[in-house]
Amino acid sequence: MCKKSNQDTLQQFDCSDFMADCSGSIEGYSSSSPSGDVPMAENNIPMTPCSVSREQSPIVNSPKAQFNSQNTTDYNDQDWMLYALALADKAEAVGEIPVGAVLVKNNEVIAEGWNLSIVEHNACAHAEIIAITNAGKVLKNYRLIDCTLYVTLEPCPMCAGALVHARIKRLVYGAGDYKTGAAGSVFDLVRNEHLNHQIEVTSGIYAEQCANKISDFFRRRRKEKKALKQANKGEKGNV
Numbered sequence: 001m002c003k004k005s006n007q008d009t010l011q012q013f014d015c016s017d018f019m020a021d022c023s024g025s026i027e028g029y030s031s032s033s034p035s036g037d038v039p040m041a042e043n044n045i046p047m048t049p050c051s052v053s054r055e056q057s058p059i060v061n062s063p064k065a066q067f068n069s070q071n072t073t074d075y076n077d078q079d080w081m082l083y084a085l086a087l088a089d090k091a092e093a094v095g096e097i098p099v100g101a102v103l104v105k106n107n108e109v110i111a112e113g114w115n116l117s118i119v120e121h122n123a124c125a126h127a128e129i130i131a132i133t134n135a136g137k138v139l140k141n142y143r144l145i146d147c148t149l150y151v152t153l154e155p156c157p158m159c160a161g162a163l164v165h166a167r168i169k170r171l172v173y174g175a176g177d178y179k180t181g182a183a184g185s186v187f188d189l190v191r192n193e194h195l196n197h198q199i200e201v202t203s204g205i206y207a208e209q210c211a212n213k214i215s216d217f218f219r220r221r222r223k224e225k226k227a228l229k230q231a232n233k234g235e236k237g238n239v
């Protein structure tokens with residue numbers, strides 16, 4: 001099992017790009033068809049493995065596709081973070097900032113989520129919110145007792161508040177977010193003694209991979225935007 005990481009050495013992600021890029025929809029992407037291969041429920045929330053067949057499951061291509069079908073191993077924090085990283089790819093595939101979250105109870109997946117704010121035109125559609133929304137439906141209880149949430153990026157204040165409301169037992173995140181992180185970096189809402197519930201936190205699991213995934217995404221986006229600008233310039237020059 002992993003150890004708690006030192007906050008000072010934690011890989012952190014500068015979310016200034018995140019804030020800038022989340023403000024609008026992405027060119028060339030239609031909100032009516034988020035993805036050809038991501039199964040969506042009626043309310044456009046990605047369906048969990050509990051509600052779709054294995055063939056339809058959004059995790060079928062993830063490194064841990066057989067998590068729930070192989071009950072012989074106790075998966076550790078690293079395994080589950082790899083799982084969350086695979087879910088982050090689902091976000092990236094539909095043009096969203098790659099953040100993934102998986103909610104686990106008794107070493108089994110209860111629900112998944114990945115960023116869908118742009119697709120859904122919904123500021124609240126963060127990976128964590130989608131995962132706990134789906135988990136509530138699966139467990140038929142908004143209180144997600146004895147559950148652990150694994151997420152690739154430190155939760156923002158909105159998500160941290162939701163995790164407290166959901167009575168999550170444990171939060172494990174990858175990269176820290178020193179601009180808006182609310183699980184220790186900027187605020188610490190999840191361990192605030194004034195609130196009626198405190199969450200156990202482990203941070204820094206595959207922090208570098210989690211941070212790089214987001215940084216690479218923005219680097220690619222900037223390149224694409226630059227190329228588009230230059231192409232438009234070229235077109236104008238030819239007129």
Ligand SMILES: [Zn+2]
Nearest residue numbers: 126155156159
């Ligand atoms: Zn959030």
